[in-house]
Amino acid sequence: MERTLSIIKPDGVAKGLIGEVLKRFEANGLKVAALKMIHLTKKQAQGFYAVHQEKPFFDSLTDFMSSGPCVVLILEGEGAIDKNRKLMGATDFRKADPGTIRADYASSIEQNIVHGSDAPETARFEIAYFFNALEIVN
Numbered sequence: 001m002e003r004t005l006s007i008i009k010p011d012g013v014a015k016g017l018i019g020e021v022l023k024r025f026e027a028n029g030l031k032v033a034a035l036k037m038i039h040l041t042k043k044q045a046q047g048f049y050a051v052h053q054e055k056p057f058f059d060s061l062t063d064f065m066s067s068g069p070c071v072v073l074i075l076e077g078e079g080a081i082d083k084n085r086k087l088m089g090a091t092d093f094r095k096a097d098p099g100t101i102r103a104d105y106a107s108s109i110e111q112n113i114v115h116g117s118d119a120p121e122t123a124r125f126e127i128a129y130f131f132n133a134l135e136i137v138n
């Protein structure tokens, strides 16, 4: 059993896609172990995406991530990290497989509806960034 952190980004929430995205996770064997809505400050977005602080898109990305509310959730299941990344599709929606969340709904490389942890270590950091033990269901 593995856990991963997912975010329905501000564009996904603004487009009314919370239910659609959650439906895809649940239909594909990923269980929700924690969930909340949060409007990140610029500083909180910078902390979350600190690995990208040297990238040219960092300032724009953190502006976007703090532009409106997000839904943050923990998904649990066998191979949850990879399964979630497959359902999301490639970062660039033009390269994402048909039927993935990003292929269906993203509007740019930046505004791509969802985030998902990319490895066990990042999943641990990202889960702890948003949730304490009392907020996670077993």
Ligand code: ATP
Pocket (backbone or CB within 6 Å): 052, 057, 061, 090, 091, 109, 110, 111, 112, 114, 115, 116, 117, 118
């Ligand atoms: P995420 O970490 O959000 O799940 P990812 O792992 O597919 O996405 P990363 O390389 O980690 O992609 O980039 C983090 C986020 O930064 C992307 O999801 C996207 O919103 C934004 N981003 C990535 N590359 C670019 C780019 N070239 N131009 C603008 N924004 C970008």
Ligand code: MG
Pocket (backbone or CB within 6 Å): 116, 118
């Ligand atoms: Mg990433």
